[in-house]
Amino acid sequence: MNRPLSVRRAGLAIVALVLSGMAAACSSSPGTPASGSSSGPGSTPAVTGTVTVFAASSLKETFTSIAKRFEAAHPGTTVVLSFAASSALATQITSGAPADVFASASAKDMATLTSAGAATAPTTFATNSLTVVVPSANPAQIASLADLARAGVKVAQCQPAVPCGVLAAKVLATAGLTVTPATLEPDVKSVLTKVRLGEVDAGLVYVTDAVAAAGSVTAVPMPAGVNATTAYPIAALSHAANPAGARAFVDAVVSAEGLAVLKAAGFGAP
Amino acid sequence: MARATARDRRRLPAALAVPAVAGAAFLVLPLIGLLARAPWTDLGSLLRSPVVADALRLSLFCATLATGLSALLGIPLAWVLARSTSRFVALLRALVTVPLVLPPVVGGVALLLTLGRTGVVGQYLDRWFGISLPFTTAGVVVAEAFVAMPFLVVTVEGAFRSADRGLEEAAATLGASRLFALRHVTLPLIVPSLLAGAVLSWARALGEFGATITFAGNFPGRTQTMPIAVYLAMESDPGAAIALALVLLVVSVAVLAALRDRWLPRGGAV
Structure with missing residues (x-):
């Protein structure tokens, strides 16, 4: 009788472990511990909540730095960065991935989104x-x-x-x-x-x-x-869950401070 | 699974039926989705493209070699694990089954750092024998065998344990060496489990992605297996990705169907 009980207990422990792991993964996905405050459905114009940015792999260092400055300048915001090949990110966005901003390493992958209506008026910010x-x-x-x-x-x-x-x-x-x-x-x-x-x-x-x-x-x-x-265009996405945050982040990238970060990393001027 | 419920004549409690149906739908719906979105009209030309032919040929070739390698090294290992009385055998068993639960991409990183050209072991392979495994077809086989072999080891070890030791001992009293008894008495006894283990590792090797792309890279005809081709095609040509995915699905189902009778009765106990 002892054995099935302990097996069952072990099973419960595993389930508990998996669930807590999932919970931890879910709660940590918006970023830092201070997260959880998702923005309203675009009703508040103030920049707050989580801004999800999909960016080309080559922007890893610069966008990480710009995101840190952005969070400092807009207390209460969290920038979640996802880096991958621009073409992979464009496919993810057209398949419904929840992103607010897309920064591409080529005009072609941005054009995929603009022609699909997922983004409008991209700005070239670097080469x-x-x-x-x-x-x-x-x-x-x-x-x-x-x-x-x-x-x-x-x-x-x-x-x-x-x-x-x-x-x-x-x-x-x-x-x-x-x-x-x-x-x-x-x-x-x-x-x-x-x-x-x-x-x-x-x-x-x-x-x-x-x-x-x-x-x-x-x-x-x-x-x-x-x-x-290659030119790097950036755009706030049409279906952004946080449109105010998306616009503010794009502004931060194309600001003098943002462009200075990019220039220091070796990017060419747009 | 379906057969078991059909045979069950008692009424199914809703508390089980609802999650069971949801579970079945969860597993089957994505396959239907894949079929629904398949570019049936272009399928012929997509499948005749050299990329698909190369990737399929490479996948079948590498998965089969990886299974062979797994059997060659895994059966003796399983025998040692089953028969050894050393107190370190439990530790060894735990260690060699780690790749079973390890994320494959971690396995790929580990392989690269160990067997890569500058790796702990790989630098000597390169210096002394001129062998460099990364980015070669042999590297694909190594990566696949790394993740697939534990499936064979675990299955075959279980069979060795449950095989009748009396017959092995009888052979020994008649003058057979341990090796002779293994070859002519025990191995024939556990053929169904050997097959089950081989099929499991073959299927695992065929689907292997993370360790392969990390360790062996990606080059059409040399290291680009079907799963890698599917992943990369998804970025540029979703139609081709679906066609490739269909081929993998058909191959997997065909293997399951061909070996169902031999595999399922024993495999269910693993």
Whole structure:
């Protein structure tokens, strides 16, 4: 009789554990402990509550910093950031993901949303271009973009559907190089990680990623005339649960302070 | 499950019937949703595209090799776990079943840090033998075997435990070595469990995503398995993603159906 009881008790304990875990996950998803105060259905014009921002992977450092400043400037707000490939985020938003703001690393992925009516009047707030990064030890002794086409050199780049992959294909075509990558990663930060770990000899990432990871990777200068740029548009989303917060966050990004953060990280002016 | 309720002639209490129906709907509805949104008219051309053919071929090939690897290493391991009297065996059992509950992407990170080119073990593989597993088809097999093997080990260990030890001992008294008794007495006894374990690991390997994309990356024809192709296609071409998902669904159902009679009676006890 003892055994089934203890089994049942263990079962209950597991259920309790799972439920409490779920509760914790749910309550922590809006961000910091002070969360929970979701904004009303757009009735109050004051900026409050949670602002959910979907942003391109390459904006990770800058948007994290801008979000912190935003929360300090608007007490009672919480910014929830979700970083992924712009194309992945655009698909999530058109499938109904609850976002207030979308910041894309390409005009194309923003156009997906504007043509679907999910966003209107995007503002371009930054530009970015590509660079080659190599592990600090530079095992394959990469000195130029052309070295990526050498046999036996392991290259990581973004998969062709995401903005950094589009840019990589464009740059390599302009340079007249045929590179067979070792891997096509789902977003630019995954490329950077593979370089940082030394698992590949070189990666094609944004200039800003090379700046952000300056201690662990080395940037190799691009030859003149082959680089391409991508523009970063941002927009408050039509179905934002927190429209006032969404507009305020967009304003914060395009403010002088926001643009200064982006410039310091190596982004180009719009 | 459906068969059991049909045979039950007593009336079903509502407290069970309602959640049971909800549970069944919860599991079946998404599959219906997938079928409902399938691009039936373009299906033929989508499935004939080289991306799909490559990914399917690679998935079947790697899942089968991973199952073979799991059997090769997992059956002896299961035997040791079942027969050893060492007090460390419980600890070993706990350790080798960790990948069963570990999030696959964590497994991928662990594999990369261990078997990667600069990993704890991988750096010697690279330096001494010139073997580098990440971003190769062999890396896909390794990642899949890592997450799939525990399913086989757990299933087969259970079978070894419940197999009649008397027969093994009888063989020993007749002069058979332990290895001979295992091959000619015990293994034939547990064939249904071996099959069950193999099917479980094959299915797990076929569906493997997180460890594979983290450890083996993504390149069409080399490391892009079906689940990775589905995930990436979802960003750019949802129609193709649905077509790929349908293929995976059909393959999974076909395997279940083919092995149902052998698998379900024993598998239910695992």
